[in-house]
Amino acid sequence: MKALLCTRLGGPEDLSVEEIAEPVAGPGEALVRVTLAALNFFDTLIIAGRYQVKPELPFSPGGEASGVIEALGPGVDGFAVGDRVIVHQKFGTARARIAVETHHLTRIPDGVSDEQAAGLTITYGTSLHALRDRAKLQPGETLAVLGASGGVGLAAVELGAILGARVIACASSPDKLAVAQAHGATHGVDYAADNLREALRMLTEGQGVDVIYDPIGGDYAEPALRSLGWKGRYLVIGFAAGDIPRIPLNLALLKGIDIQGVHWGVFVDREPEAHAENQRQLLAWVAEGRLTAKVHGVYPLTDYAEALGLLKRREAVGKVLLRL
Numbered sequence: 536m537k538a539l540l541c542t543r544l545g546g547p548e549d550l551s552v553e554e555i556a557e558p559v560a561g562p563g564e565a566l567v568r569v570t571l572a573a574l575n576f577f578d579t580l581i582i583a584g585r586y587q588v589k590p591e592l593p594f595s596p597g598g599e600a601s602g603v604i605e606a607l608g609p610g611v612d613g614f615a616v617g618d619r620v621i622v623h624q625k626f627g628t629a630r631a632r633i634a635v636e637t638h639h640l641t642r643i644p645d646g647v648s649d650e651q652a653a654g655l656t657i658t659y660g661t662s663l664h665a666l667r668d669r670a671k672l673q674p675g676e677t678l679a680v681l682g683a684s685g686g687v688g689l690a691a692v693e694l695g696a697i698l699g700a701r702v703i704a705c706a707s708s709p710d711k712l713a714v715a716q717a718h719g720a721t722h723g724v725d726y727a728a729d730n731l732r733e734a735l736r737m738l739t740e741g742q743g744v745d746v747i748y749d750p751i752g753g754d755y756a757e758p759a760l761r762s763l764g765w766k767g768r769y770l771v772i773g774f775a776a777g778d779i780p781r782i783p784l785n786l787a788l789l790k791g792i793d794i795q796g797v798h799w800g801v802f803v804d805r806e807p808e809a810h811a812e813n814q815r816q817l818l819a820w821v822a823e824g825r826l827t828a829k830v831h832g833v834y835p836l837t838d839y840a841e842a843l844g845l846l847k848r849r850e851a852v853g854k855v856l857l858r859l
Contacts, residue, residue, distance in 0.1 A: 654854030674699025829853030
């Protein structure tokens with residue numbers, strides 16, 4: 536079967552499509568024929584050896600996918616051959632078939648397409664966990680989302696609007712802000728052209744933001760933190776800018792601010808029932824038409840370098856999918 540493989544650490548151009556042996560479902564596992572594998576920014580880090588997850592070579596990138604169960608191993612309950620499912624893993628989905636333990640599967644309901652389901656788990660799962668479980672975002676509160684047109688950022692914009700917040704999208708160009716505003720943001724800040732802290736202060740009439748969602752880090756972290764109001768919550772999602780910022784802790788003291796780490800992968804392992812409930816909620820919102828799960832593009836497996844390049848350059852607006 537065909538698989539996208541990382542045989543040596545490097546960039547997208549160092550990957551290759553290879554023929555590998557077919558997997559077999561073991562005890563507690565399902566064999567899933569992958570329809571679409573979703574790529575995320577962290578895939579560009581994993582293949583370079585710069586992510587906290589460091590698989591043994593060779594491995595396939597891809598932390599999530601949609602597909603169809605073709606076989607079940609011994610001891611599997613709750614799934615059947617022919618079920619459409621989401622696969623969520625740390626890596627390994629960019630291949631034609633994958634054998635996976637069933638607690639890494641979620642059944643796809645009728646009314647949700649493979650394209651919507653493939654990229655729903657990680658970005659939308661991270662954002663829902665961050666906003667609902669960690670920040671406990673309330674209707675009427677103000678949410679500012681950095682990197683608002685990227686995968687997790689756009690998910691946070693959509694989910695913030697669904698949860699009833701006033702969403703301020705922060706991104707690096709007017710085009711990206713337009714996308715975020717089309718998906719629920721009420722205001723936009725172009726932080727390539729404007730002073731982020733001053734713009735957020737003006738948009739909140741000096742009261743400050745209730746919640747900051749930050750997947751970027753780097754130079755934007757401190758001005759974003761300074762824009763929070765009393766008892767604001769600052770969500771640490773990731774560091775797409777590359778630099779891990781050093782935050783003056785006196786800022787947290789002066790305004791009673793909570794700095795909250797969001798590690799979705801650990802949450803899934805430690806709180807599987809809460810994760811499953813979040814998955815059900817996301818799929819229900821998609822089926823109801825309240826959540827769009829925007830797809831930037833679907834690429835054939837052979838175009839993996841182009842697909843990963845979009846993520847590496849942070850040009851993707853929504854999910855990037857590979858068709859197997």
